[in-house]
Structure formats: C-alpha cells, structure tokens
Amino acid sequence: MNRHLLSSADLTRDDVRMLLATASEMHEVQRRDVKKLPTLRGRTVINLFFEDSTRTRSSFEIAGKWMSADTINITGKGSSASKGESLRDTVRTIDAMSVDAIVIRHMASGAAHQVSQWVDASVINAGDGTHEHPTQALLDAYTIEQRLGNLDGARVAIVGDLTHSRVFRSNAITLRTLGAHVTLVAPPTLMPSGIGPWATTDGLTLTDDLDAVLASGPDAVMMLRVQRERMSGGYFPTAREYTVGFGLTRERLRALSDANLEAVICHPGPMNRGLEISADAADAAQSLVLEQVSAGVAVRMSVLYHLLAGEGVAA
Amino acid sequence: MTRADSTAPPGHPLDPSGRTVLTASDVSRALRRIAHEVLEHNKGADDLVLLGIPSRGVELAHRLAGLVREVEGAEVPVGSLDITMHRDDLRSQPTRAPMHTTIPPGGIDDRVVVLVDDVLYSGRTIRAALDALSDLGRPRAVRLAVLVDRGHRELPIRADHVGKNLPTSHSEKVQVRLAGFDGIDDVVRIAGGDAR
Amino acid sequence: MSTLLLAGPTWYAADGTPGRGDVLLRDGVVAQIGTVDAPTGAEQVDADGLTLLPGFVDLHTHLREPGREDTETIASGSRAAAVGGFTAVLAMANTTPVTDTAEAAERILDLGRAAGLVDVVPVGAVTKGLEGAELAELGLMHRSRAGVQVFSDDGHCVADGRVMRRALEYVRAFGGVVSQHSQDPDLAGPQACCHEGEVSGRLGLPGWPPVAEASIIARDALLAEHTRSRVHVAHVSTAEGLDVVRWAKARGIAMTAEVTPHHLALGTDLLAGYDPVHKVNPPLRPAEDREALVEGLLDGTIDAVATDHAPHARHDKEQAFVDAAFGMLGLETAFAVVHDLLVADGRLGWADLSRVMSTGPARIAGLAGHGHPVAVGAPANLVLVDPTARVGVDRDASQSLSRNTPWHGQTLTGTVHTTILRGRVTARGGEPTTC
Numbered sequence: 009m010n011r012h013l014l015s016s017a018d019l020t021r022d023d024v025r026m027l028l029a030t031a032s033e034m035h036e037v038q039r040r041d042v043k044k045l046p047t048l049r050g051r052t053v054i055n056l057f058f059e060d061s062t063r064t065r066s067s068f069e070i071a072g073k074w075m076s077a078d079t080i081n082i083t084g085k086g087s088s089a090s091k092g093e094s095l096r097d098t099v100r101t102i103d104a105m106s107v108d109a110i111v112i113r114h115m116a117s118g119a120a121h122q123v124s125q126w127v128d129a130s131v132i133n134a135g136d137g138t139h140e141h142p143t144q145a146l147l148d149a150y151t152i153e154q155r156l157g158n159l160d161g162a163r164v165a166i167v168g169d170l171t172h173s174r175v176f177r178s179n180a181i182t183l184r185t186l187g188a189h190v191t192l193v194a195p196p197t198l199m200p201s202g203i204g205p206w207a208t209t210d211g212l213t214l215t216d217d218l219d220a221v222l223a224s225g226p227d228a229v230m231m232l233r234v235q236r237e238r239m240s241g242g243y244f245p246t247a248r249e250y251t252v253g254f255g256l257t258r259e260r261l262r263a264l265s266d267a268n269l270e271a272v273i274c275h276p277g278p279m280n281r282g283l284e285i286s287a288d289a290a291d292a293a294q295s296l297v298l299e300q301v302s303a304g305v306a307v308r309m310s311v312l313y314h315l316l317a318g319e320g321v322a323a
Numbered sequence: 324m325t326r327a328d329s330t331a332p333p334g335h336p337l338d339p340s341g342r343t344v345l346t347a348s349d350v351s352r353a354l355r356r357i358a359h360e361v362l363e364h365n366k367g368a369d370d371l372v373l374l375g376i377p378s379r380g381v382e383l384a385h386r387l388a389g390l391v392r393e394v395e396g397a398e399v400p401v402g403s404l405d406i407t408m409h410r411d412d413l414r415s416q417p418t419r420a421p422m423h424t425t426i427p428p429g430g431i432d433d434r435v436v437v438l439v440d441d442v443l444y445s446g447r448t449i450r451a452a453l454d455a456l457s458d459l460g461r462p463r464a465v466r467l468a469v470l471v472d473r474g475h476r477e478l479p480i481r482a483d484h485v486g487k488n489l490p491t492s493h494s495e496k497v498q499v500r501l502a503g504f505d506g507i508d509d510v511v512r513i514a515g516g517d518a519r
Numbered sequence: 520m521s522t523l524l525l526a527g528p529t530w531y532a533a534d535g536t537p538g539r540g541d542v543l544l545r546d547g548v549v550a551q552i553g554t555v556d557a558p559t560g561a562e563q564v565d566a567d568g569l570t571l572l573p574g575f576v577d578l579h580t581h582l583r584e585p586g587r588e589d590t591e592t593i594a595s596g597s598r599a600a601a602v603g604g605f606t607a608v609l610a611m612a613n614t615t616p617v618t619d620t621a622e623a624a625e626r627i628l629d630l631g632r633a634a635g636l637v638d639v640v641p642v643g644a645v646t647k648g649l650e651g652a653e654l655a656e657l658g659l660m661h662r663s664r665a666g667v668q669v670f671s672d673d674g675h676c677v678a679d680g681r682v683m684r685r686a687l688e689y690v691r692a693f694g695g696v697v698s699q700h701s702q703d704p705d706l707a708g709p710q711a712c713c714h715e716g717e718v719s720g721r722l723g724l725p726g727w728p729p730v731a732e733a734s735i736i737a738r739d740a741l742l743a744e745h746t747r748s749r750v751h752v753a754h755v756s757t758a759e760g761l762d763v764v765r766w767a768k769a770r771g772i773a774m775t776a777e778v779t780p781h782h783l784a785l786g787t788d789l790l791a792g793y794d795p796v797h798k799v800n801p802p803l804r805p806a807e808d809r810e811a812l813v814e815g816l817l818d819g820t821i822d823a824v825a826t827d828h829a830p831h832a833r834h835d836k837e838q839a840f841v842d843a844a845f846g847m848l849g850l851e852t853a854f855a856v857v858h859d860l861l862v863a864d865g866r867l868g869w870a871d872l873s874r875v876m877s878t879g880p881a882r883i884a885g886l887a888g889h890g891h892p893v894a895v896g897a898p899a900n901l902v903l904v905d906p907t908a909r910v911g912v913d914r915d916a917s918q919s920l921s922r923n924t925p926w927h928g929q930t931l932t933g934t935v936h937t938t939i940l941r942g943r944v945t946a947r948g949g950e951p952t953t954c
Contacts, residue, residue: 026420029420030420030421033405033421033422033423033424036424040458040459042458042459044458045408045409045458046408046409046454047408047409047413313408313418313421314418314420317413317414317418318413318414318416318417318418318419319414319415319416319417
C-alpha cells in the first residue's frame with residue numbers, strides 16, 4: 009500500500025484483504041470496555057471537511073482517537089467562489105504544522121488527488137465530489153462479508169443515481185477487486201456518461217430493470233441515495249416515478265426475499281425513507297444499515313493503522 | 324535486535340548451517356515439565372488461563388493445556404494475545420497486519436494468566452503483552468512460560484517457567500518449528516553467528 | 520530607414536515552391552531577394568539553415584489588460600507574442616471593463632503601439648458587457664482608430680439566436696465577422712469541464728458533450744447563410760463540430776474556423792491527474808477528435824491555428840479542478856507545438872503552415888499588412904524559424920506574466936529564431952527586443 013488512500017483502485021486484492029482482516033481485529037476492540045489501542049500515539053490526524061458530514065467525520069474522529077492519535081477537525085471554507093486562499097495554500101498551511109495525515113472530504117471530484125500532490129502528510133480521501141469514497145467501499149465490503157462470507161463470486165446490485173455517486177464508483181472497484189459480479193441498475197439519465205465502454209472494460213453489467221435483477225436473487229442489493237434536487241435538475245420527472253421504477257418498495261423487498269432469502273440490503277446513508285428505500289426494507293432483518301455504521305469505525309481504524317503506524321510499505 | 328525468525332511463516336525453511344539444540348523429544352519433555360511447574364506453583368488448575376502469543380506461542384499454549392488435562396484432569400481455558408498494536412518499534416518497521424486475539428469466555432479478571440511464548444529475548448514482546456493485557460482486564464497475577472530463554476534482556480522481564488536456557492550471541496538466530504504450526508517434527512535450532 | 524539583411528534562409532511560395540537566398544529588408548518592406556551584398560550600416564542575420572515565413576497572426580489571444588494586469592499586460596503579452604513569432608495578435612474583448620466601446624478599443628490599440636512589439640488588434644464584444652442580450656456599439660468600434668473587424672463575446676457563447684442574427688446582419692455592412700465561442704449553455708453549463716465520455720464518467724467531472732458545440736455551429740452556419748454574412752468558429756474542438764463546418768463550406772456559407780495547438784496535441788486522458796493546468800474551454804478531447812481536427816487542418820476545412828492564449832494567476836489555477844480557471848498559455852509555444860506535431864514528420868508542409876498560421880488568419884481578420892509570402896514589395900512582417908532546434912519548455916522562463924502552460928518540462932522540435940515587424944527585429948533567440 010502506498011502512503012495515500014485516494015481511490016479504491018489504489019488497493020490490490022491483498023491490500024483489501026489485509027485491511028479487512030485488520031478491521032475485524034479492530035471491531036473486536038470496539039466491544040471491549042477499554043476501546044483504546046496505543047498504536048498511533050503521537051500521530052496527528054487532521055479531519056479537513058469542506059463538505060458537511062457528521063457521519064463520516066465522527067467515524068474518522070472516533071477511529072483516530074481509539075488508536076490514540078491526536079485528531080483535530082477543521083472545517084474547510086467553501087469553493088474558490090468565495091475569494092479566499094487557494095486550495096493549495098489552505099492545505100499547505102495545515103501541512104506546515106507537520107501533521108501525519110489529512111483526511112479530506114471535498115465537494116470537488118479529484119480534490120484528494122490534487123491535495124496529495126501538495127502536502128507531505130498522508131492523504132485519505134473521505135469523499136471527493138462525485139468521484140470516490142474508498143473507506144465507504146471497504147466498510148460495505150466488510151459488512152457484507154461479515155454476513156455472507158467471502159465476496160468472491162457473489163452477485164451484487166448497485167441501484168440508484170450512479171451519475172452522482174462516489175459510493176458507486178468506489179464500490180464497483182472494490183467489489184470487483186474481491187471477485188464479485190456487479191450489476192448496475194439505474195434509469196438512463198442517471199447512468200454515468202461513457203458507461204458503455206467503461207462497463208465493458210471493468211466487467212460490469214448494466215440494466216434499467218430492477219425487478220429482473222431482484223428476481224434473479226442477488227446476494228446483496230446496495231441502494232444509493234437519490235437527492236431530491238436531481239428531480240428539479242431534470243434528471244427525473246418526479247420522486248413518485250423514481251420510487252415506482254427504482255425504489256426498494258415493500259413489494260420489491262418481498263420479491264427479493266422470495267428469490268434469495270439470504271440476500272442483504274445496504275445503504276450508505278443517509279436514507280430517504282419512502283423514496284429510494286421503503287421503511288420496511290430499511291428496517292428489515294436483511295438490512296445491514298446499522299452494521300455498516302459500526303463497521304465504519306473499525307475499517308477506518310484499520311486504514312489509519314496501515315497508512316500511519318509503520319515506516320514505508322507493508323511487509 | 325530483530326525478531327527475524329519468530330515471525331517466520333509456517334514451514335519456513337531452516338538454516339541448514341545451524342545446529343539442533345532441542346529435538347522433538349527434548350521439546351516434549353520440556354513442555355511436560357513446564358506443565359508440572361505451573362500446576363505446582365498454582366497449587367492446581369483453578370483460575371488458570373493460558374494465553375499464547377502468536378504465532379507459535381498459541382500452539383504451545385494449547386499443548387500445555389492438553390498436558391494439564393492429562394496430569395490434573397482439568398480443563399484450563401486457552402486463548403491468544405496478539406501484541407502487534409502494542410509494540411514499541413512500530414515506527415521503525417514496515418507495518419504488519421495484526422494477528423488474532425481471542426480471550427476465553429470467562430475473561431481474565433481475577434484470574435492467573437500464564438503468557439506462553441516460544442522464545443524470550445529482549446523482553447519487549449512481553450512488555451507489549453502486559454500492556455495489551457491491562458486493556459483487557461485485571462488478572463490476579465500474570466506469569467510467563469517460554470520454551471527457550473536466549474538471554475540479552477533489554478527490560479526487567481523474567482520468565483517464571485523456562486523449557487531451556489540457551490546462551491546465544493546477538494548475531495545468532497534461534498529457529499523454532501512446531502509440528503502443528505509448521506508441519507514438521509518439533510525442533511529448536513541455532514544458526515548463524517561465529518563458528519563454534 | 521532601417522535595413523536588415525537575412526543571409527541565406529529558405530522560404531516557400533504559396534504553392535510550396537522552395538526558394539533560397541538572401542533577403543534584404545528596407546523601410547519596412549522586402550526590398551531585394553537573391554544574392555545580396557550587405558549594404559553599409561545594415562544589420563545582418565545569419566539565416567543559413569533557417570526557414571523564413573510570414574509572421575504569425577493569432578486570431579485569438581487574451582491579454583487581460585485592462586482588469587487583470589496581475590496575470591498579463593498588453594506589454595508582457597506583446598513580448599510573449601514576439602518571442603512566439605507573431606507579428607499580429609487579436610486581443611479578445613473579455614477584459615474588465617469589457618471592450619464594447621470605441622474608446623475601450625482605441626485604448627487597447629494605443630497600449631499595443633506603445634509596446635511596439637506586435638500589432639495588437641482589438642476584438643470588439645458582440646454584446647454589451649458580454650451579457651448576450653444587447654448589441655454593443657459595433658459600428659462605432661469599427662469606425663474608431665482601432666478599425667475593429669472581428670467581434671466576439673469569447674468566454675461566452677452568443678446563445679440567443681435573435682441576437683446572433685442581428686449581429687451577423689449588422690457587421691455585414693462593413694465586412695466584419697463574428698467569432699463565436701460555440702457552447703450551448705443549456706447543454707454544457709459553466710461547470711462543464713471535461714469531455715463527456717468515459718473519462719468524465721470515471722473521474723466524476725461535469726461533462727461537456729460535443730453536441731453543445733456542434734449544435735451552435737450548425738445554427739450559426741444557417742444564420743450566416745440566411746444573413747449572407749461571415750461567421751468564424753473559435754477553437755473548434757470536436758469531430759462533430761468540424762463536420763458541420765465542412766458541410767457549411769460545401770454549401771458555400773461564409774464560415775471559417777480556427778483550432779488551437781492544445782486541441783491538436785493534448786487529449787482528455789490527461790485530466791486523470793486532475794491537474795488544472797489541463798483545464799480549458801472547450802475541454803481537451805479524445806484521440807478520435809484530435810485526429811479529425813488534424814485532418815481538418817490538412818484538408819483546409821480549418822482555416823487557422825489560433826492560440827487562445829489565456830494567462831491565469833497561480834491562485835486561480837491552484838484550486839480544485841472544477842473550481843479552477845479555464846485556459847492555457849499559448850503564444851510562446853504555438854509554433855513549436857504545431858511544428859513538432861505536424862511539420863516535422865511531413866504531414867503539414869511549410870506553405871500550409873503559413874496558410875494556417877499567417878495568411879489565413881490575416882485574411883479573416885482583414886489585416887492587409889500581414890500574412891504575405893516572401894516576395895519583393897511585401898511588408899516585412901516575417902519570422903525566421905529553426906526547424907531542427909529543440910526547446911525545453913520552462914514555465915518559469917516564460918515572457919508571459921503567468922505560468923499556466925501545459926508544456927512545461929517537455930521538449931519540442933522547432934524554435935522561433937528571429938521575429939521581424941515591419942523590417943524591425945522584435946525578438947531574437949527567445950528574448951524580445953526593447954523598443
């Protein structure tokens with residue numbers, strides 16, 4: 009593993025396996041009374057969040073603290089539209105304080121990649137625009153494997169607004185790295201551009217027929233959040249039409265269970281109950297939503313450990 | 324000082340230029356004696372918990388538990404205590420993946436924990452183990468059983484039960500292979516160093 | 520009054536016939552060609568092994584003065600132009616304030632003359648304030664000392680069909696031309712920054728589909744036909760857009776087109792690094808488009824190479840990719856890039872190079888004194904180039920006040936040796952002269 013985690017494509021299969029195995033040990037630590045390891049004592053981790061996210065930020069903050077690192081949250085100022093420092097100046101100012109890692113979330117795709125060129129610290133991408141969210145993909149894979157076992161050969165469907173989803177981009181990569189078969193389900197206006205050749209190159213299946221996919225009994229169905237703004241942006245006529253065509257309704261939940269009793273349901277959160285996922289599906293026994301949150305801390309402890317604890321590349 | 328061989332993966336080749344210092348039957352006798360000593364010191368098997376330090380300490384802990392069962396007819400809980408995250412040399416080494424920690428269901432509070440490892444050298448591993456243990460509970464007492472003590476302590480740590488004392492020089496390495504973990508007959512060898 | 524002898528260069532007639540010999544320049548014109556003895560007091564340039572071309576003419580430059588003198592001034596831009604082999608550059612109107620009045624145009628003309636290194640020809644805005652709503656004072660700008668012929672809202676598209684129609688009708692009266700930045704704002708909005716396709720999909724960057732360019736070109740071609748006026752396509756970047764230009768020309772429509780060196784040579788794959796130095800509008804395109812553009816240049820569908828030289832301050836580029844400013848430097852590297860890409864391996868001949876970098880643009884802009892092939896009596900607006908010299912591009916050594924060149928660190932074949940404006944040397948050996 010190199011010293012940044014910018015994209016899920018940075019991780020080989022061995023890297024992912026190692027991160028997930030360590031996450032499992034870290035998950036164990038969460039269950040103890042003393043939820044603390046001394047491992048990253050003396051390291052400083054900055055959570056630099058330009059885009060609000062209580063969930064991801066607190067997950068990284070807890071992960072850092074449970075590893076005994078000094079974690080500090082900094083709220084980054086908006087885009088360059090507000091005439092202030094350039095992004096480069098902002099991050100170099102932080103880097104000049106000799107911090108060990110910068111966990112960055114930003115509204116712009118590619119921001120983490122750009123920042124890694126400008127600083128000495130390790131950079132962890134906590135979500136950049138509509139590009140990637142590598143730790144989310146790791147925790148999704150971890151959560152599914154905790155329930156279903158090895159993902160090698162498993163069939164996973166990712167459903168929703170793929171165009172604007174960084175969760176999709178990272179998951180498509182990590183799931184394929186682990187050997188899963190990935191099917192993408194979205195209406196044409198929410199399929200990313202260039203998806204045809206992309207799907208061919210990366211071995212992804214495309215469809216806009218959610219019912220057919222559910223009837224085939226996939227092992228896991230990953231529902232993505234649909235932002236209501238997309239309706240007004242002309243991507244989709246109405247929320248109602250979206251739910252009827254692509255929502256995990258009560259009827260579809262039943263169809264999924266009938267086709268595969270063991271199938272699990274994931275959602276990166278926050279959920280729009282009633283829009284892309286019905287309350288029944290969100291709260292069903294097969295839903296991994298809360299486990300995903302718990303896994304998030306363990307996975308992020310694992311990532312921080314493997315990037316920061318040692319010197320150089322992993323043995 | 325490195326732990327070069329203690330982390331050798333299962334079945335890792337032995338250095339052919341080394342010499343054997345403990346044969347399989349030596350190891351067997353040593354473990355049997357350690358089991359007796361543990362029981363004698365503890366006046367029986369009550370409240371004992373054996374925690375092996377991965378990798379080979381775990382097999383040794385299980386073997387000791389088996390010997391206690393033979394000798395005393397008692398079942399002693401066995402687990403593993405990984406110390407990777409508590410090492411004091413993390414920053415100067417490439418990052419290692421942690422191994423498994425399993426604490427038996429009864430826990431360690433108010434128990435007599437016997438840490439089990441294959442080789443005792445600088446003592447830093449045991450210091451890390453004590454650290455790890457303190458986050459898991461509060462044993463009544465902690466004891467240390469090792470198959471081999473090769474000297475050169477860097478910390479004030481001593482073993483309570485030793486299979487064999489092996490004076491070595493720093494340039495030598497001690498290689499331990501166990502039947503279960505490595506798939507070959509038990510053996511302890513010394514390799515490298517100046518010719519004797 | 521000054522006399523300059525160029526000793527032994529090679530040159531090419533419009534039909535490609537090569538010539539070789541001495542060229543004597545006197546009083547701003549080519550006085551003598553052949554074997555010439557240096558007159559007393561004449562400056563001499565040893566041009567053996569060099570190629571003499573008409574000075575380059577850039578239809579599309581941003582000089583940033585007035586308004587952003589921290590990034591470029593007319594003086595610094597003139598230095599960059601001279602070093603790049605240009606004898607005339609058209610300065611786009613998107614300054615602050617916008618060049619939408621006669622006074623603003625004359626001011627730019629005067630600043631260019633004061634710098635004295637290149638003919639700075641002001642482009643007038645099509646609409647007031649570039650807002651796309653009301654026509655600017657096109658006639659007054661034309662009648663001013665600046666004699667504006669070319670009008671453009673570049674930076675913005677004149678998207679309103681009615682406004683574009685009126686503009687085309689209006690400029691027909693004096694043979695003017697509208698240069699259109701072809702970008703339908705509803706199909707490619709202000710955030711669009713990456714060719715819409717697999718790369719934009721993977722990188723999560725807002726896509727800029729070819730149809731946003733081609734649809735405007737098609738509409739403008741039909742408007743030009745309807746109004747019997749001239750329209751020019753700025754920085755054509757797509758195969759689709761080029762096909763429309765070709766169709767329009769075949770139909771006899773007075774449409775011309777330019778292409779930038781970066782759209783010929785650089786591709787959308789570069790954006791994977793998210794380096795804002797590659798962010799430009801229209802965006803870099805995939806290989807298929809680049810090949811089509813090269814074809815279009817060779818077969819005459821494209822009339823000119825224009826730099827779209829766009830200086831930017833570091834802090835405007837060192838932002839997240841989607842937030843960074845659009846544009847690249849181009850004046851100092853244009854010849855080297857085009858030569859390295861197309862002339863060095865023989866795809867583009869020297870006469871054709873002059874067609875697209877001098878004669879064609881001069882004709883489109885109505886610049887009578889520029890773009891003349893080497894001939895006795897022609898105005899001495901010339902450039903000597905060295906086809907075999909290699910240049911390592913160093914952004915810190917650029918004449919421009921800005922540093923945003925995508926060619927930094929690359930080595931290109933073909934350099935500008937000496938630039939001559941009306942018989943006077945304006946740049947030699949990569950350095951401008953002071954005047």
